[in-house]
Amino acid sequence: MYDAHVDRIYRLAYRMTGDDDLAQEFTQETFIRAFEKLKQFRGEAALSTWLHSIATSVIYNGMRKVTRLKKRHVELNETTGPIDSPVGVEPDLRKRLAIAIDGLPHGYKTVFVMHDIEGYKHEEIAAALGVRSGTSKAQLSRARAKLREALADYAEEWAS
Amino acid sequence: MMDDRFDDVLKEAAQSYNAPPETPRDVMWAGIEATRQERERRRQQVRVLYSPWTRWGVGIAAALAIGVGIGRLTIDVGGPEGEPVAISPEPVTSSEGAPAATQLAYKVAATQHLSRAEMFLTSFRMNSAAGTADTEFWTDAGELLSSTRLLLDSPAGDDPVFNELLGELELVLVQIVQLSYERGNETELELLTDGIRRKGLLPRLRTAIPAGPATGMVGGVL
Numbered sequence: 001m002y003d004a005h006v007d008r009i010y011r012l013a014y015r016m017t018g019d020d021d022l023a024q025e026f027t028q029e030t031f032i033r034a035f036e037k038l039k040q041f042r043g044e045a046a047l048s049t050w051l052h053s054i055a056t057s058v059i060y061n062g063m064r065k066v067t068r069l070k071k072r073h074v075e076l077n078e079t080t081g082p083i084d085s086p087v088g089v090e091p092d093l094r095k096r097l098a099i100a101i102d103g104l105p106h107g108y109k110t111v112f113v114m115h116d117i118e119g120y121k122h123e124e125i126a127a128a129l130g131v132r133s134g135t136s137k138a139q140l141s142r143a144r145a146k147l148r149e150a151l152a153d154y155a156e157e158w159a160s
Numbered sequence: 161m162m163d164d165r166f167d168d169v170l171k172e173a174a175q176s177y178n179a180p181p182e183t184p185r186d187v188m189w190a191g192i193e194a195t196r197q198e199r200e201r202r203r204q205q206v207r208v209l210y211s212p213w214t215r216w217g218v219g220i221a222a223a224l225a226i227g228v229g230i231g232r233l234t235i236d237v238g239g240p241e242g243e244p245v246a247i248s249p250e251p252v253t254s255s256e257g258a259p260a261a262t263q264l265a266y267k268v269a270a271t272q273h274l275s276r277a278e279m280f281l282t283s284f285r286m287n288s289a290a291g292t293a294d295t296e297f298w299t300d301a302g303e304l305l306s307s308t309r310l311l312l313d314s315p316a317g318d319d320p321v322f323n324e325l326l327g328e329l330e331l332v333l334v335q336i337v338q339l340s341y342e343r344g345n346e347t348e349l350e351l352l353t354d355g356i357r358r359k360g361l362l363p364r365l366r367t368a369i370p371a372g373p374a375t376g377m378v379g380g381v382l
Contacts, residue, residue, distance in 0.1 A: 014180035
């Protein structure tokens with residue numbers, strides 16, 4: 001199980017966190033929980049789907065903690081001095097896109113990363129997140145709209 | 161249409177978003193094993209901690225602790241700084257350490273014994289002079305000798321007056337008992353009676369014996 005699925009789980013975790021330590025931590029936690037609950041796995045869904053549902057839950061809960069810690073860290077830094085905002089000073093599309101993806105709500109970001117970056121199908125995403133396939137599609141659509149909105153000036157420049 | 165094309169551009173650009181490195185499989189597997197072992201060890205501790213035997217043990221220990229605590233609190237109510245609840249008087253002891261009551265009992269017994277000895281020695285002088293001493297008389301001598309030795313070894317012997325008197329009485333009684341085996345030896349008899357007289361044993365015995373029926377006072381002491 002580990003050998004067959006660790007790559008996809010780790011890649012998803014890394015994409016969602018952007019941090020190798022966090023990605024490793026979440027991947028390990030996913031498999032530890034899977035091994036503990038393996039007796040409960042009834043085979044109604046694919047093992048991959050079941051693993052991904054655990055992974056998305058672990059990542060979601062883990063990122064909530066990380067976000068809280070980062071927020072606290074930023075607040076501490078703000079007391080010591082102002083920092084330059086990266087928005088507007090970063091002309092490169094990839095970097096602006098990365099910032100825009102980071103700014104997406106967690107649900108939108110997950111669907112966007114899984115579908116547009118990692119190539120998951122909507123059925124897989126829906127099964128992993130415990131939602132309907134239509135919901136996954138709708139969230140992807142909204143995520144893209146948010147990104148276009150964030151990169152509107154670049155889109156106009158690109159269109160011209 | 162334009163949106164779709166821009167989405168394709170975004171999708172292509174997004175491929176570099178948090179691009180993951182090669183999966184550290186071995187490192188993560190080692191971490192998984194270590195974490196699972198640690199968690200299993202903790203579970204074992206929890207199982208032991210919450211096992212029925214442990215719970216019973218903890219319950220009994222807690223009950224004992226509470227009982228001891230209540231007991232100590234109850235004792236402390238009697239007085240501060242662990243003051244004893246009841247104070248018993250210190251037993252009155254003689255200079256040698258024997259309780260005074262016991263010492264007194266032995267002295268009474270010794271007085272009773274000396275009274276018997278005085279009566280015996282008085283009758284000894286009369287019987288020996290008349291030659292009427294019988295077997296019972298000599299048996300009494302042996303019994304008095306034994307009792308004298310017992311009293312000398314008892315707390316009564318610690319008293320200097322009694323000790324000296326009992327010592328001389330023992331010596332005389334030994335001679336009398338020896339005489340019982342040499343009946344008819346007039347020389348020994350004369351030496352013995354002369355010794356009793358010279359030592360003033362009978363007057364000293366009478367002096368040591370208080371007036372009144374001492375034997376009635378101490379019946380059953382010895």
